[in-house]
Amino acid sequence: MQVPAHFEYQRATSVEDAIALLERYGPESRIVAGGHSLIPMMKLRLAQPELLVDINGLADLGGISLAGDVLRIGAMVRHAELLASVTAGTHFPLLHDAERVIADPVVRNRGTVGGSVCQADPSEDLSAAFTALRATAVIEGSAGVRRVPMREFFHGPYQTAVGPAEVLVELQIPLSNSATLAGSSSAYLKVDRRAGDWAVAAAAAVLRIDRDSVVTEVGIGLTAVGARQFAAVEAEDFLRGRQLTGEHIAEAGDIAAQHCSPVADQRGPVDYKRHLAGELARRALHAAAARADLAIIGRL
Ligand SMILES: Cc1cc2nc3c(=O)[nH]c(=O)nc-3n(C[C@H](O)[C@H](O)[C@H](O)COP(=O)(O)OP(=O)(O)OC[C@H]3O[C@@H](n4cnc5c(N)ncnc54)[C@H](O)[C@@H]3O)c2cc1C
Structure with missing residues (x-):
């Protein structure tokens, strides 16, 4: 034992x-x-x-609520609580997509949002989800409170911006990406070997388009494939400002696949994971577009 x-x-x-x-x-x-x-x-x-x-008894670290122009999710919110939150799912459906495929009810009843991102395991699903959503981490120490964008939060596998004597208090997601706004939505897709397992690969997509179907904002997160800071920045840069066509989404998927660095392990070889990164990024973008009821020119 x-x-x-x-x-x-x-x-x-x-x-x-x-x-x-x-x-x-x-x-x-x-x-x-x-x-x-x-x-x-x-x-x-x-x-x-x-x-x-x-820190289990600290009520200050709990709760999911709208506050001004952000959705705040306390660090001690359990996976199960996030999955049950109508507010979170309405504004950011990818959070529910991700929570549905994280582990099993035993883990989800106890594991926390804050613990997930602070663990910074390269296979952690919420890291890519919050990165795609451009969330901000609110971190408290004896010198006060500081705010760190998710894209600067992860310093490497199992390393984050949270100092040794600091506490992650909450995550804040800008409502500018809310699915309640016309032309916006999000999705998360994961491939695992069996239900509840860690990802072989997964992708998060957040989309906002204008009336001419031009992408005005996009977030693409990748899980378990060695993407820097869990983000497919080059694919985002390609898509932003372009029309949301099937061809452009396919190209964005290819770019996401090119720029990640998966490692071979018991979940699969490098080529397979790279293929999944591209394919899942594409499918997550399509799923987000379909949710926002966006006509993808030439595809839908
Ligand atoms: C069987 C099993 C299957 C799993 N499958 C998945 C999966 O498919 N996908 C997935 O994403 N995850 C998976 N997980 C991981 C699970 O989601 C995480 O273990 C859990 O969410 C981590 O949160 P925790 O509250 O348990 O963190 P803890 O284990 O308590 O802490 C993790 C780390 O974060 C630090 N920490 C925690 N909270 C804070 C805070 N507020 N401020 C500063 N530091 C903090 C701790 O010091 C520690 O270093 C699985 C876990 C198990 C056991």
Whole structure:
């Protein structure tokens, strides 16, 4: 049986208390949220924190709500809560697409949105989803609150902009990409080997077009294929300002596939994953367009 190394445990009473505990115990202390990534790593001794700071009781880190021109999602929102949120699904259907295919109900009932993005596993579904949506991470430390765009949040596999004595408080998604606006929508598609498994590859698409079917904004996120910051920036740049045609979507998919860097593993070889990246980006763009009821010239 795998058991973690010895560690201390403290239950934070507030975000300030969590930050103070992290500062007092230094880099060997870690936040625990749902524990579905951290505890398995501790059991395997891939992580050996000396102190776990439990943030499960902090109401300030919960809730999904509209606030001005953003949708705010608290870091401690569980996957199941995001999946059940009518507000989140109405504005950003790709969040529900992604949550439906993350693990199983046991993990979804406990795992959190904040834990997912802070874990920064290259196969984490929400990382690509929030990147495509151009969300902003709100991070708090003893020096105050700072706001980091998702496209600057990930510093590499398992590394983020969150400092050792900081707490991710919430994610904010601009409502300018809301599916309630004419010409806008989003979608997330994933290929996995069996239901509930980690992605072989997945793609997120966010689209906004004007009355002439010109793409005014686009976000394309890629999961598990080594895309820098989970974004297919070159494909986004290609599509933005062009008419939303089937040909242009196909070209964007090719560009997304060219610019990612998958690695071969038990889920498949490089060529297969690269093919999936392009094909899923294309299909996610089509799905987002269909949701927004956009006529893709020459295809629909
Ligand atoms: C069997 C299984 C299958 C899974 N399948 C999938 C899948 O298909 N797709 C997918 O995307 N994910 C999958 N996951 C991962 C799951 O979504 C994550 O484990 C979970 O969401 C991480 O959140 P958590 O709350 O459990 O984080 P924890 O394990 O508690 O924490 C993870 C990391 O984030 C840090 N952290 C957590 N919250 C904060 C915060 N607010 N501020 C700063 N740092 C913080 C912790 O210190 C730790 O380093 C799977 C997990 C399991 C166990």
